[in-house]
Amino acid sequence: MSATGPAVLLDVRALSKRFGDREVLRELSLNISAGELVAFLGANGSGKSTTLSAVNGLIEADAGDITIAGITLNQASARRRAEARRTAATVFQKIHLVGRRSVLDNVCAGGFSRIAWWRSIPPLFGRALREEAMACLERVGLADRAHDRAGKLSGGQQQRVAIARALCQRPRLILADEPVSALDPHAAEDVLALLQNLAVEEGLGVAAVLHQPDLARRFAHRIIGLRDGRLCFDLPTDRVSDTQIEELYR
Numbered sequence: 683m684s685a686t687g688p689a690v691l692l693d694v695r696a697l698s699k700r701f702g703d704r705e706v707l708r709e710l711s712l713n714i715s716a717g718e719l720v721a722f723l724g725a726n727g728s729g730k731s732t733t734l735s736a737v738n739g740l741i742e743a744d745a746g747d748i749t750i751a752g753i754t755l756n757q758a759s760a761r762r763r764a765e766a767r768r769t770a771a772t773v774f775q776k777i778h779l780v781g782r783r784s785v786l787d788n789v790c791a792g793g794f795s796r797i798a799w800w801r802s803i804p805p806l807f808g809r810a811l812r813e814e815a816m817a818c819l820e821r822v823g824l825a826d827r828a829h830d831r832a833g834k835l836s837g838g839q840q841q842r843v844a845i846a847r848a849l850c851q852r853p854r855l856i857l858a859d860e861p862v863s864a865l866d867p868h869a870a871e872d873v874l875a876l877l878q879n880l881a882v883e884e885g886l887g888v889a890a891v892l893h894q895p896d897l898a899r900r901f902a903h904r905i906i907g908l909r910d911g912r913l914c915f916d917l918p919t920d921r922v923s924d925t926q927i928e929e930l931y932r
């Protein structure tokens with residue numbers, strides 16, 4: 683925390699993106715600070731995933747600036763850009779674990795950017811990486827499943843493993859794109875409670891695209907509402923009215 687408040691980990695300014703003749707993001711500006719979970723709500727096609735994809739580098743925006751942990755991507759050297767991108771770890775709805783490998787091996791994959799390529803084969807993972815991966819599993823409450831095959835775990839547990847893998851990247855920011863859409867209500871609550879805890883207890887910034895306004899209300903500190911690629915509102919959760927949320931989906 684600086685003298686002026688929590689560190690801004692993500693600052694997006696006037697981000698615009700077109701796919702063909704369709705304007706998907708229209709001068710979108712927002713930020714996320716350390717210690718907060720920010721939910722993104724909006725109807726299908728409103729630009730939520732495109733926003734996160736521009737931040738994590740899966741797509742390139744047409745205009746605007748993205749600053750991650752103080753590094754403005756389009757002004758930085760390739761090395762600094764890579765450093766900024768490592769600071770932001772992404773968790774997807776589709777979990778993409780290697781089901782036949784152990785939970786621990788899957789989590790180790792989060793640390794691959796820090797190790798020599800020839801060490802990224804499970805028998806060659808170093809002890810330090812395995813210990814760090816185990817610590818990440820402890821943070822998500824799954825250390826006791828470290829040696830099980832990942833494919834044996836429930837959907838909710840697998841998403842927690844994916845979060846542990848993201849943590850093994852040593853991020854300051856987690857970008858979660860529909861992290862609970864494939865989960866039952868109980869597992870969804872567990873995953874959001876975990877993401878909230880990582881924000882509050884560990885000071886990470888968390889951006890979570892959600893399709894469940896009720897979960898956003900319960901777990902997010904702030905809600906950003908998008909409609910047709912524009913910001914509709916960006917408010918602390920307790921100041922968002924039901925009408926504002928309904929209007930997003932009309």
Ligand SMILES: Nc1ncnc2c1ncn2[C@@H]1O[C@H](COP(=O)(O)OP(=O)(O)OP(=O)(O)O)[C@@H](O)[C@H]1O
Pocket residue numbers: 701706724725726727728729730731732733
């Ligand atoms: N790679 C792409 N090529 C062409 N159009 C795309 C591409 N990615 C997204 N779009 C379009 O951009 C618009 C915004 O998509 P985006 O996935 O960001 O919306 P969203 O708010 O996340 O929606 P959803 O809730 O359905 O996931 C949609 O109309 C989508 O079809």
